[in-house]
Amino acid sequence: MNEGQCMKCSRNEIKAILSSKQKTMTCYKFTLMLLFSLLGSFFASAQETESSQNYAEIIFLPWTSVESDRTNYCRIFLNYKLIASSKMNEIVRYKIYSKGRMAFNIYFSETERYETILDIEDNKTYYCVLGAPYKKQRNKLVTKSLATDLMDEYTYSRTLKLEEDITKPIGKIPDNVTKSKVGSGTGFLLSDKGYIVTNFHVVDGAETIIVRGINGEYGSSFEASVLSSDYVNDLAILKVNSTLINFPSPPYAIQSSNTVKKGADVFALGYPRKNLMENELKVTDGIIKAKSGYKGSISQFQFSAVVQPSNSGGPLINEAGNIIGVVGSKLNSKLAEEAAYAIKSDYLSFFIDQSEKIEYVPTKNSMEGEKLSEQLEKISKFIYIIETK
Template identity: 40%
Template sequence: MKRFLFLLLLVCQLVNLSAQNTTYFYGRDKVQSKNETAALYSVQIFDDYTYVTIELVPTKNRSRMTFFTSPFTYIQAESVKLPFLGALSSDGTSYHSCTAYENWGWENVKKGEAYHYTLVFSGRIPAGITNFSLIDDYSEYHGYCFRNYTVNNPNTNATTYDEVSVRQNIDMNNDGIVGIYEGINEQGYKLGCIKHDNTYYFIYLGSKTNKSWWKVGDVKAILRPSATAGLFKADWYMEDKSTNSDVYVIFERGQMKTIMPNEETGYLKMYPSSSPSNANTPSREAQKWSGSGFALFNGYITTNYHVIEGAKSIYIKGIKGNFSIPYEATVVASDKHNDLALLKINDNRFSGFGNIPYRVKIATADVGEEIFVLGYPLTTTMGDEVKLTTGVISSKTGFKGDVSLYQISAPIQPGNSGGPLFDGQGNLIGIVNAKHTQAENVGYAIKTSYLQNLIESVTSSSILPNNNQVSEMALTGKVKTIKNFVYMIECSNQPSSSNNRASYNAYNTNNNDITVNNPIYAAVRNNGALKITQVQVSDNYTKIKFEYTNLYASDGWCSIDPSAYIISNDTGKKYSMIRAEGIPTSPQAHYFSRQYEKLYFTLIFPALPKNTAQFSFIETEDSEWRFYNIKLQ
């Protein structure tokens, strides 16, 4: 019942917030002058303007009655001050200045009849402010003033949430996005991101600057999902509670960023805590982040230490240009001081990188040499296609004269970390690791001699590629040849379900192993085709691996419903999905770039009881992604 009441309250709020043209009526205190009586008649509040209408009633018949207001008029509502723009024209399409010298008014007015004029002010009175004054303080002449009125201006953003109930919602819906975030700008909003009926809301919990009209529990934003995981558009309620629907919200690696025209604000996630003191406490929060890396011989990959720091599972995507298959990797060696990590792919599906076309050059490059960078920056907004930037070696030393670094002019962004730095001939001369946040197009890269030192500390055989096959190519040819050896490194603070591979009893299934009561339908979404390739059962998990083929010529997509489950045919007990790997959960979706493209993904469920003979997989009762009577041998 509590969830229903909250939903009903939010629906009512959305209706109220969209009704911007409501007229708010006030008390009828009047200002008496010699020739007329003036009263504050009405106020209309819009997103960008506030209209105040004044009523004049002549006390006698007059040939002419005028109205005027000085340019120094303003609205004062608590600490909010709205400047005067002018008087609204009679047809309501424009506004004009109305000083005493302009003689605005009416001819042949009648005693006792009401005449109205409307003043226009920039901005809005924020919802929840109920005190109001119209002030004209100009000493030479001024119009009517109305002080200390009470406005019927309810707080339409209000909910019953406080920080305690926000934390309770986060604990129940902890998916890595919900949490309490604090802004790092001067306003310093403290916002609780909660999830209700598959919709995310930001709840106002405080700020560094006192805004009396913002109350704890007010809705600050309503998020709308995009086709990219972690990226949302938002209906964002600004400081004055006007609506801005052109706001983007990005969640990535325990941080949040809001992007609106001419403004970008970062937020730190403060709850749930991931501090070392809680390291041994089970947490439902899953955080993912990504960087870049590149191939060395024998399945080795280089990236930055800070990319894999804190990761309990690491996956490599983009091998041979295929982003649908993530390959599991482990850390072989790391150098925290020089920000380097050496990984090796540990996945039985891996068949090698192919012929690596570049040479790792150890000699120091010269200032002025042309360079280019490849990597995967800001994948939540820029996609998973490799990105190229170019520039020159600006200095042989890095930040504060660090001799282990180059300073480069090629633009780099978060996600470029760990990517390769090439000279103009296509020799690999550095590993990108940092951007100077206080300067334009100033980045840093670790010299390859430090990578050589790390490699020699853990392996006696050389794994550094030494054959440059691209030196005579144009830049376009170099990029086309090299890009399949530059990879996206995806990390998570959650352990891989296959970390203890030896503990699994693997049950391979094929079409002969699956007895079907009903036909096995793959999702009819875009005429796709789905099949199970393997089932793995351990004491802790049941893993089902799938292959999905997009048979649609264009616009193919797929996702998995988070309510998917398996059911034991022996006991009839249901086991809900724990997580999905390699496929988004709805309402997010994976979009295919071509017909017949394949997607390989794995769904993780609780362990089936030992000696289970058959089980069934059902996405939802309405879905055609259903497999019945899957045999376990």
Template identity: 35%
Template structure:
């Protein structure tokens, strides 16, 4: 009897092992025979990224590449924006330094078409140039934003052709890092900073070739023109753009006149701060005077000569604006209009004198 029970248990164990194997085999066949359908998440792109891609899609055809050459010798490349159009053609805005010295200018669109451009006008002080092209295809212009309402921390995009046109249409993203920044520049390339531009600061990447391209807000509006001349190439994450509100009146004058009309006083000056102690002593200037502009030349038949300004006068105010340097002088002067009557405060022989002139 005992031997029988042992044999029965052994048989049951073998049978149990067999059933376990068969069940496992059947399940494996059912699993491998089924077609597995993957589940895709169609919401992996969040709303923020979608907004960005929509803006790029909306605006990238309005950004162009600029190639400038002189007598068939390549000068350089840059970027530009489709600013507007009328019966005369399509207007492209870029930086003046992008096309400076060029005898031939070419505009490349995102559809692969390249057109010869006519230079309507340029302005070194604002670093703005206006080109005209005659495309045979449809071109849309940017909507112009309002740079006076731009806020620090606002998201922006920059589109352009960094390095060269092989990278045309490259997009960078950042924020407005600062507004109403004042940047000193040299407008006539003589090594002396003679003008201060009011600009927007951004951390969006701006590389050589991006100059003249757009700075775009999250509505797809043009709020500025980027400039590598202002940004320089020795600082990371520090870029600047000329505000669109500064550009509009410049473009209006370039379109109408081919140049920008600014009032003149008719003098050449030098910062008092640049004078040595010896020079101050020789000209009888108080040694503790560090602000103002020394008049070194007065041109004939100008508001300055008519008003009685003399060589070696020191200009300290234009109207109510204090003049500490030649940059201040030009900025104050260019904020006025031809025909304005202005009171100038000067120091002559260490005495303060007021002179009234009419700007031309």
């Protein structure tokens, strides 16, 4: 997410942002609006001019009736990703390229928080009041007229202009939005049919997907295609395009995440920072810290094993060598140390079941009774580097 400039906003300027165009306008008013537009202000007329762009805009309007609370902070999340942290006397204008249904969360404190769902469409402006001037609409979308009413009684100190980073999208980025993305992640073999699991965000928007490390051969590369994807749970299944590869059956099984206990030992496998650490598979160990993930998400585990960029899409395994999750994300170290998240294996299994083209899947662990080092040596031949461009 790229933070734009912060600018001082007068009451009249904010009202101009939200008010409809007048059917008639004096030359004086027109000149003022043109001048403000040249200075970078956002007027309704400017929004109409931009209607051909492939993005939407969400305008967050904090409100509080208590003067001392106006400098308190609130945090705004979309799809459980922090997009803004603002004071209760600041407007946030957020330009978003992702489309579709998204989880929307507002946190005023550890105990006071709100959650709802937003449906984002192209070329629309959404208004959300943070606080309680209208009890039925608080912390939800409101009409433009209600937002205008709020401007009549409340003055803001500044506007924060922010924009979604399309190389790290919040949701689904449409095909007609240009992305410059070269990256890598991790994937693991699902069956001897050549199906590979990774994260949706690893391959989202990629024109070309390359798989390396099949049968431990990092010098050979094979193109793959996305067979099925689930951007809500950040999962994707790939299929190697070549018919010349014979995939052996994986030695591990996918174990139900319902059997996993808090405090259980786990191991994260992947290829982090491949440009620095080269092609050898890396293993880090830790424990299950919580059976819920980021902001209480029931689809994730929180675990303590250290993960780095490009670990994404790799398996999280238990002491028996079974897969209990898919490594997905890491919380910013400034907020919390050693907080990593994995999509639970039950959500992966459900995703596989819904993907009709996939012939499943390892259900038996052939490594029972073997030492961890022996298990990892076998497993390593089924964990791959995923490169995208």
